[in-house]
Amino acid sequence: MLEVKEFLKILSEGSSISGHEFRLNDIIISTFSDYADHISTDSLGNLIAVKKGKNNSSNIKIMVAAHMDEIGLMVKDIEDNGFIRFTSVGGIDPRTIVGQEVIVHGSEDLFGVIGSKPPHLQEESEVNKAIKIDDMFIDIGYPKELVEKLVKVGDPITINREFKALQGSRFTGKALDDKAGIAALLECIKELSHINHESDVYFVATVQEEVGTRGAFTSTYKINPNIGIAIDVGFGSTPELPKSATIDLGKGPGITIGGNIHPGLREKLVEVAKEYNIPFQIEVSPGPTGTDARAMQITREGVPALCLSIPLRYMHTSVEVVDMKDVKNTAKLLAFFIASITSENLEGLLCY
């Protein structure tokens, strides 16, 4: 049985850029199989782990989704001296990848570095300009002939980054967006194995969120749930960011309020948090959230949706920071909320 920290470390250090998430299948399936009644994958690669409810005559289905894909890079071309040109998959700030170590996932995993120009050779005027992706290259240390044997245009590339502990319960690594969410799903399914819940819970590790919540659309269509809950990350507060756009690390999950979120269910969620003394924060997002909750809400006849955000600093860099307390509180809140939903109260909660 994996501790959540170890599980998150494996996920974070693993590689799963959008469209190439399958490398994480084994670890997620084997970890969830201790608790789930059934696990399957769908045609786009979403992983669906079902935990059956008890005394569930009306078969309420709750879908809980966290995305397993991460942003990354992709081989675009190979230069005459063997350097690799690349593009980005998902929202990457080119400034955050200068001087990084990478793994090029060719016919084997190849270590490389993203080069930078020595400061000695720079003009005064260059220093204040951001370097563009088009002006960067990856050096894997082989001549062109060999590179062409090992690497093909279209191969995915990830940043090489260790998952490490900071002070207290904080951890840093890459792609904690949204692997921290998957870790919360694991904690939640563990929690649910010793509380009664009526609903069938569909834990979904979705694909291709970073390129437009694509996996959530198809998995929601397949499951056709009564309630959809996205577990994603929220902007963690740092001094340069406006208070209004952020939530604090260590103060519990953000509960989203806005058009994407079902008001009745959200009120219930807040009520459950208060009842069990689970810390939470409010995250305001009037329109569609950029999360899987958005895809869930507009699938088929529409699905009432909720979104829980784990506070995370430095989103989409390779040094994202989360507080493990928040991951655990997110999972707890989620589990107690799920347990609170019954065939008797559901209709009332959904009533406008």
Added chain:
Amino acid sequence: MLLKRLTEASGVSGNEKEVRQIILEEIRGFVDHVSIDRLGNLIAYKEGKKASKKLMITAHMDEVGLMITHIEDSGLLKFIPVGGIDKRILVSKPVLVGKNKVFGVIGAKPIHLQKREEWKKALDLDQLYIDIGVDSKEEAEKLVNVGDYVAFYSKYMEFGDNLVKAKALDNRVGCSLLVELLKEVKDISFYGVFTVMEEVGLIGAGPAAYSVNPDISIILEGTLCYDVPKLDEHLIPTYINKGPAISLMDRTTLFDMDFRKKIVGIAEKNNIPYQYRKTTMGGNDSGKIHTTKEGSITATISVPCRNIHSPTSVMSKKDYENTYKLLKAILSEYEKGEL
């Protein structure tokens, strides 16, 4: 492995202790005299046959890094660079802070919350800080202090065709070469000097040269390499895998032409590949050494390093070996009195 130990040690300019200790341990028993001077330079002497000229070989121990300037109420740490660092390589990197090597990261504003024009600008130092995972100044102060040195966190790694990735290859590669020479060479008299604070203005080299007072000096370096495609050839300072780079001129020294030609001759005689360092940018300890007291003849021999002054510098083990071979060949000519 020596180069691994040396590159993974922290030794930002002014704080070279850890590197100096490793070198001391390594050369103990292999040299006849060793001392540490008032600035922290390590001066070792190897006694062999008497020679008419006094030879000094140097390498600087320090590396570029950061220093803590302020601890915010939020527990985040502000810093300034120590030595020449392109501020653009700092974002999204892990670092080690202070004596206790507290792990931290340099984060950045999420791309989602940026305006499009922000992307085009490099992040300024005043926008950057180190996060060690605490929430208050009080917590931070238990672990770090203003003035603490910060080194990049980057492991030594071998990859590709005989390449090495590490931080601080400038100039642990020089230290490693010099340590190996001191351990292996026998019966030749020379000084091996490991200097401090090269990266912040060639501080250690002058006093060290003053006390040794050499006739001939060889400065070992890791030097810039930028062999990228589509760059005009005359703009490429050095290449990887083309052998040790011999300096012509830089901002601090016009290297002695006769000595340089002798070195080239030795390389050719011994079939050792070499290249010239084609740029005149940058400078090194030679600037101080060749102008101390009555002066000294100097040459600089370097191992080319891609992405120099970044946590992901890259060099070739072949270049390292060829540089070592060249140094040994030079010493044997010196032994014959040919220099």
Added chain:
Amino acid sequence: MKFNSNLLKKLVTVYGPSGNEGKIREVIEKEIKDYVDDIFVDDLGNLIARKKGNGKRVMVAAHMDQIGLMITHIDDKGFLRFTNVGGINPYTSLSQQVVFENGIIGVISSEPMEDMAKLKLENLFIDIGVKSKEEAEKLVNIGDICVYRSEYGENDNVVFSKCLDDRVGCFVAIEAIKQLKDSNNDLYFVFTVQEEVGLRGAKTSAYRIEPEIGIAIDVTGSGDTPKAKPFAVGLGKGTAIKVKDNSVLTHPKLRQFMVEVAKENNIPYQMEVLEFGGTDSGAIHLTKEGVPSGVISIPTRYIHSTVEMSSKEDIINSIKLLVKILERDIEI
């Protein structure tokens, strides 16, 4: 394989902007109806042709619509102002001829510009050579869509014309329909509408068909012209198998299958990583529970101009690859 120039020439010449694909649909229907088991037109105007089989339900999509210009205003002197239907560039439009569905021809020119770098579509107008608004209104109406008018050309290596995007894809699909011998798969060839305005025809047709596999046939760019941005696709280097664009990350196993089929049959191919754009597979793969989807691309220079250019060899190789894929049992 002989290159059927006559058919391609016919396809690129027929009028058919997004939302008004009737004429091109007729031409395609006539061309293929004898080769398929079932053919019909759906509510949005997609032409769906089925070759029945017991195996996997495969949807092959090529869009028949082309970019165009929609008239928004007729001024007192009879000059027409317009907006774009799909991606229309003001610089490529300047000094071009256009043709309406009824055959009326016009030319595009611009207001005097102090700074050509600031040229926008709103600075351009169409002159159909009339004296007054009244005269113009007899010939065209607000809401009419015209398309570029240009001559089809070819030499031994390449073809060049307007709207190779995506009539060359239609061409590949038509030729494949004709050449297919035995396939177990249940094949749906869909000539889609309204791709240029947002993959709309592919979305509804895929919903109806519920394919198990989706393959779009479309053009992609090229990185082999002077100072082009780095892009590892060039003319004459084979058919292109797509990895990504802005609409889709192709299914890794289907992509691998396509590569293997190309290798086994010695069909030259190149991998395509496109940093912009989208194609029908973007809509197909997100249909209902999701559809593993891929794309065969025809490398094309100067897309959305009147001089789009593709290699004949690449086109032939695209047909070959599609036929070979469809004749196999697709296991992914």
